[in-house]
Amino acid sequence: MDTPTNTILSTLLGEYDFTHRSLADEVNQVSGRIFGRPGAATDRDVRRWISGSMRWPTHRYPLPLAEIFDRPPEAMGFVPRGRTSRLPSPPSSVRPGQEEPVKRRAFLTASTAATLTLALRIEETPVRGRLTMTDVDRITTTIGRLDAHFTAIGGGALLTVATTYIDRLRTTMDGCTYGPRVEQARHTAISGLHSSAGWAAYDSGDNATSRLHHAAALQSGILAKDGHAQARAWSDLSAHSRAEGRHREALTINRAALESRQARQDPRIAGAAPLPPRHRPRPPRHGACARSLLAVEKAHDRFDTTAPPPPWLRFLDTAEIAGLAAIAHRATGRLPDAEKATAQALRLLGPSMHRNRAYYGIQLAQLQLAQGDTTSARATAATVDTTAVSSPRIAQRLATVHRHLATAQETP
Structure with a gap:
């Protein structure tokens, strides 16, 4: 059976301007600093990591790679395999008295x-x-x-x-x-x-x-x-209230975030503010959500692409805006539109966005289930990969989808 190519690691090599040979040299150098003696990685090892023929780096290489690319091995596209994937500890002789x-x-x-x-x-x-x-x-x-x-x-x-x-x-x-x-x-x-x-x-x-x-x-x-920090905190509190079902509270907090001077001046902050939540007991209105979506899209069009965004706002791209659209459509009961927007978000996500890909994959399966399309939901759920995701909440949502699928009738 063909092994999948590690496209994430391949992308990282390009981002960090590494060749196969230069990455092997850097791994060996960092290994020497960590373990007291240089490694013996070669460009052949790097090719095997990228081709997928080696799903997890052997010996002392996971730790140097984690330091070089500033992320755990799972976020580099490697797949852990039981005891063989345990990270090694350096010998006690390394830098005595300084560790x-x-x-x-x-x-x-x-x-x-x-x-x-x-x-x-x-x-x-x-x-x-x-x-x-x-x-x-x-x-x-x-x-x-x-x-x-x-x-x-x-x-x-x-x-x-x-x-x-x-x-x-x-x-x-x-x-x-x-x-x-x-x-x-x-x-x-x-x-x-x-x-x-x-x-x-x-x-x-x-x-x-x-x-x-x-x-x-x-x-x-x-x-x-710091107005930017306050706007971020208000936005987070609003999103948290909405996720817990406190919709009126979320709306009040959301207004505080959007009325800040920073939100008025920085379109990224305005775009990051959650969409107006659903109100009870009145049903949500599609027109209001459509206007909010349009406002987010206009804010995105005004992003200053010449200046890098703050790290916490880097997630707000076209994929995330499609995801926000899916949430709005779902809240107004427009499930087919929500399904299309979720599928669009999945297509636009970058290869390293493991968490969001799992999140939207589960959301897509839920929407298909809600519309009675059990066959598509089962196929979608089968593609959700949580291997490199560390999120009990996402794992629980996926388990719930599988439980519903186990008792659901197949689509005629």
Whole structure:
């Protein structure tokens, strides 16, 4: 049987400007730094990783690859296989007396969260001395990378990483000295980290913890006097309320997000605000949702493509707008339109967006089931791949779809 090509790793080579030979050389160099002696990877190994003939890197290569590409092996398109996929620990002779306990635990636990903790190097954030804007910029970059991991693999494995980093930054607050400008920037960074932790908790199925983190993100945004951070927190709180069925509350919060000066000035923030939710007991109105969709599309057309968006807004692309359209159509009972929009979102998603691909794949199967098309729903559900996704909530939704399929009648 033919093995699937690892298109994600192939894309990463292009993004990072690696050839097969140069990636092998970089892996060997990083392996030497981690394990005390260089690796023996060759361009042939890289070709086998990309071709899919080797589904998981052997020996000491997963950890160097995780550090090079700043993501766990699963998010590079590798498929774990039981005990052989455990990450190795470095020999005790490596850098004696310099290996911090946090870093040693990261190797030994051999989990996705530990791999990310190592790759993000959160233990390098200072906890004493003078904190500068350079330190804050480094913290902000790390949080941005954490956001990128969420869109790639989901939040289940990131909650531990995010909460660990929050604790680290609290220690930084208590142990370092800094000026007013750094203090404000630090509150902005902490606001972003709480937002990331909130969505990681949501993906893990912990709604209470998720709401606490989103509220803390708003508080830190207010302390920072940062309108963008506050707009993000309002938007997150609105989306959370809508997901829990508190539609009127979501609408009130959503208005606060859209009425902010930042939302009026930055079309990306306006586009990221959730669509007006469904109201009870009155049924949703298609006209209102259509107008909201048009507003989001117009906001997207006004995006400044010459300037990179903030890391937390990089998800807002044409695929996500199609997904928002599907949510709006579903809320107004227009299931065929919702199915078409969901299928469009799946076609537009990038190859590394494992979480969103699984999310919309499940949504497509649900919509097909709701319309009585059991045959299509079964075929769609069979294509949903959660191998590289760390999200208990998504796994639960997929299990529910399979339970419904098991008892459903086939479409005549």
